[in-house]
Amino acid sequence: MKNLSRKTLAAASAVTLGVGLAVTGGLAPAASAAGPDTTFLVLAPQGARTDKAAARVAAADGTVVASYDQIGVLVVRSTNPDFVTDVAGAGVDSVASTAGLGSALDEGETVEVSAAEAAKAANTTADPTKEPLYGQQWDLPMIDVPQAHAVNAGRADVVVGVLDSGISSSHPDLAGQIAKDKSASCLGGVADTTESAWNPTNSDHGTHVAGTIAAAVNGVGVAGIAPGVKVAAVKVVNNDGYIFPEAAVCGFLWAAEHGMRVTNNSYYIDPWQLNCRNDARQRPVWQAVQRALRYSQSKGVLHVASAGNSNYDLAHKVTDTGSPNNGTPEQRANLTNACLVLPGEAPGVVTVSAVGPTGEKSYYSSYGQGVVEVTAPGGDTRFRTQGVSSTLTDGILSTTFNTATRTNGWGFKQGTSMSSPHAAGVAALAVSAHPGMTSSQLSAFLGNTAEAISCPGGVYNPVPLIAAGPNAYDATCSGGARNGFYGAGMVNAYNVVK
Template identity: 65%
Template sequence: MRMHKLVGLPSAIALAVGLAGAAIAPANAAAPPSAGPASTYLVLAPQGGNTKAAQKRVAAAGGTILASYDQIGVLVARSTNGAFETAVKGSGVQSVASTDGLGTTLIDDNITMGVDTGAEEATGNPTAEPLWANQWDMRQIDVPEAHAITTGDPSVVVGVLDSGIDATHPDLATQVVKEKSASCIGGVVDTSQAAWSPTTSTHGTHVAGTIAAAINGVGIAGVAPGARVASVKVVNDDGFIYPEAAICGYLWAADHGMQVTNNSYYIDPWEFNCINDPRQRPVWLAVQRALSYSSRKGTLTVASAGNSNVDLQHKFTDSTSPNDGSYPVVDRTITGACRDLPAEAPGVVTVSAVGPTEQKSYYSSYGQGVVDVTAPGGDTRFRTGGATSTITDAVLSTVPGGWGWAQGTSMAGPHVAGVAALALSAHPGMKPGQLASFLERTATPLACPEGVYEPRPGYAATCTGGERNSFYGAGNVNAFNVVK
């Protein structure tokens, strides 16, 4: 059994505020040579080919097909045959791999706060919302100025690939598109509201509120309250996101016309030792096929950079650095299947986090050529130089039963998804590539801090690049600039 260590996230912080990161599910025991416990497999037909021959091979090998994603030539199968992988290989099957042990997690320790709900009626002005005074994040990216022009168009639906959305929440009840919401747990679509509602995690509800909480005289305002969100639940009750769920989620969002998805989780195949375990490569290849399909269908994927304060660009390629043994140093060009997903997949907008002073949040990962833009994600430590936590410097949003604070790059991502929704409302018809470059062009550039940046002891990082740099990419997204 092997557990992923969350780099630089002391438990005290994780308890105080929500920090999303990646962790590894315990690997299952090796399968016995014959019948054993059921495992889930991804079976890849040749790229561009159909899955008919692969379906026959799965049946012959003693597998049950749970889902057939013909759009990308991927089957999700389940089998108790310990020799399933060997048996299913052959003509019509490019590769096959079990997803056992390849689940990643969200960390979602939000704190709810009491709220005065006897507030005045909304006027369409976000600054009249009762909790507006706490929404430094919205002021930072000029949301009020944007809302004077548009709050977004209801035809724009942002898919929240997360732990489910509470559609009964007073700030979200009018905002969730139920007919486009679904659970993808297990790689299989379930459209019942119970299936796509939150069970063990508040994370998805928090993300949804940042994107689209209503201007209704209650609680907070989101970035694009005129647009809507759909719950695409990919996090299971144990807190894990398995590759088959992520694949199902990307395809569901793309096939239901969602022009933007928000992805507040982070799959780091290297943490799963992808390069030394070729068995895993088909799994990550299937995830990339799904991402690429969704981009072709017109969906922009917004992804969080992660909360490990690591340089994503130099993590593996800096062969001049001493290899500390934590990652193999290899040429990434030959190991495309081992990219961090979705953060490093082509066409994905990857987001780092800043706090109330528009400086990199101490926990935010970064990387030249990886981070495209930044957005408010909160920083509860900058105010005291790391000594103590200031909860109001996190991001306030909706949680089941109320409103709560959380910080993390998974809080920054939904600000970008919301701004993307505003951009599509003001300028309909943009393709994902055009939208991505529009978000970058309209961002407010943020300069690199000089020298070593260490806002909190133990969280040192060095920024590289000019106007476009490793900490902030093209800069902080701006809601007004995309609608004016």
């Protein structure tokens, strides 16, 4: 799904998507002619180990770079142009090249606060409202964070995985908040625990997300929703701003095997607006991601994800005209609910829509009855000016990292990329207060403690004068106490700890 703040990093030409195949047959000889070095996901049959698949890979002139035997998935590199055909055989269920399957990160524009504001006098209290920049964090009182902190600000043994572009380990609001022993880069589908590997390279998106979740209450900058917990950087966004399926699979497995209770996923996998399970090109990606999610959920991990910024009704999918977003867009019509946003629409994942400072749906936020679980502050810089101008402080203020100057700071972003970490932070407080909860119990608890918001009447038209057209952001909400715009309602930090 195209997100409002997504960089439209279109490639100069169309890319060829890998074909997923159900394969059978005997061993095939390795190809002799070399092609480009390509990454593949090779899936063993559900529930099977990967040893037979690994043998097929070797016979087809491939190299296993990561083996996730827990879920029967191999990440493979090969220059064999016939690898997909040659690897076919007993022990291999499906295979797909991931070339061209990187989805551009919903980056967003960072508007930094002034040096004077950032240098305000420090304080030494444990009150988030005393943080120097708290006055611009309208989002925290909206979800009762100060009241929650008076009861429980989070436990240090609770770790939230930030699957994103990395976290600045030198940021003064985050340096003591990062579980460095649980942080890694998953680029290429292989975990690299080197600190430089999981720090940001070309994007401060992950640093901003991490600050919303857990920025320290230390008299510097901003306050996080759960400053008592730790965040782990799980880097899944490469230096070009893309998330490839193998990195996401690695990230989910890394979180599962390193005791994380919550992950935040402010992205989607695959450059297509929707991943269609009935599309041979996309099905292996769905299978691999679904296996990784199920395994991590069985290990107690709750995954929280953004709904997307296309003002798209996820419950009524009809067409897809704007993807892939890294090639020449194709027209896909008559879509069904076999086509999903990943990871947001995968079973068990908490999908979060966004609201602005007025508490109403952000003009860009995607929605859908039965899809959106909860809502949270994500910012809306256009609502109060009716699209004529932008009110930047109606975005979300958090920690930033200027990748050009390699300096830390604070700044505003907006998007469901910002609402999702609000829900993840509240989930971290919930599991801090109720450590025995399973991931499914925690998911239900977030909804049961949310503050219900009713649907607006008629057609919702938040920005009628926006340059895109008077009806460009029209949307219709359906449902009652749980509805398409807000799910069960606004997450509430105090309700989960009181």
